Amino acid sequence: MYLTSATIFVHNFKMPSTEFSVIVRRMPAHLSKFCRLRRRSYHSYDHLPYNPYTPSQEKMLSSALKHVPEYGFVKQSLVQGCRDAGYLDTTHAVFQDGVFDLVKFHLYTERNKLAALKPQIDEEEGKSIGKRIRRYCTERLKANEPIISKWTEAIAIMGLPQNIPQSLEELAKLSDEIWFLVDEKTSDFDWYTKRASLAAVYSSTELYMTQDNSPRFEKTYQFLDRRLAVVQNAGSSISNMASWASFTCFASINLLQSQFSRG
């Protein structure tokens, strides 16, 4: 019996180490840049949030954003931003992805502004999830209004092959942020379908917005309403389908049981 135990004994004991980083194996540096897609999704309440930008980078990029309505998402905005922040013109080389870093910064700052709106939106829209999602999408789209003339440029930059993974990550983060702010609590596969559907709605609406000339972007917000209605209908029809299927299943089982119990 000892021999059998010895042969099947599996060491699930990890070798101790003083360095925590050894526990979770790190990717080698030359490969890690291809895997930036990996999101470290864990939000802590006791720890300060993880900021991917240093204070000087934030200063440069926020000044650069002020020049975007004039120059667009081009190197000139970055250079002007560095100048305004008090650095040399050539400091823009710090941003390895160039103008894409500027686009990402815009997405990052606008996404983080949504959390501040939560008390107001909760008060105004009450418990309705659909209405609150509409409000958050609307507020986020309004943030694009000042630079909408340059937004097609930004979308083109985001669509470059080397930028696509990070652009999708930003879209996913926005979708996750909105669902989190409406206090949605799902723990199974629905978590993914909800976020995917909202990401699709938001990105299609943003694209529509770039070619919308109506006053105050009314047509964009109507487009948004239509897209959200489609998703809600799909959601309710799937749950109706599931109810029907489970009812049919149990009814059939009961019927079979009653057949076998006869005679």
Added chain:
Amino acid sequence: MSYKHMSIPILRSSRARVRAFAPAGCARLMEYNSTAAQSHDTANAKLPEKFPPLTPEARKFLSRLIRVDQAGELGADLIYAGQHFVFKRRMPSVAPLIQHMWDQEIRHHKAFDDLQNRHRVRPSLLSPVWKIAAYGLGVGTALMGKEAAMACTLAVETVIGGHYNNQLRDLVRILDEEVRTSTNGRASDELRALATTVSQFRDDELEHLDTAVENDAEKARPYMLLTETIKNGCRAAVWIAERL
């Protein structure tokens, strides 16, 4: 903290092997919780200072921890659900025992669901797969008999107990580092609470393991085939759930 003084005894019963490491986490946790109780100043309550941001490695570890534990509790919940479904009809005397263990698993599942929502961790992508597999395993082993069902519980709880132990070991290491680098010699409440939760759940799972052994788990035939298949299946599921 050195682990060299702890030898790994090769013991007959799998549960004794798991138990050998159980005290390690508990002693440290009691130490952290008592330090917290001493330094808590109720007369002069200020807003708690925030700790420096977690490293990407720590966040990756914590998100994996919550994801895999949530998937594990979902699996355990449904295994007992499957076993209860069969025993309620075939062997009603065993049903209350299964119901008791099931109730604890439901509690664990709910706790991890809450943690997953609170900390915005993404759940396992293969949740539907885990649901079907776990329910099928529960029903299948229950149809094989009471001993087989108990052997299934033994196998699953051995893997889960060892897995929680490993997580606890790493969590305690994170807590150590936080204490070392913090200004007031305390770790964050959030992480201490998480470690306490994992420790309590580990103890509950080991209790289920003991219950299974007391209820003729080792009399199941074929014992080795059944338990080792289930254990390896669980280990594979744990590895996949951590990543997917």
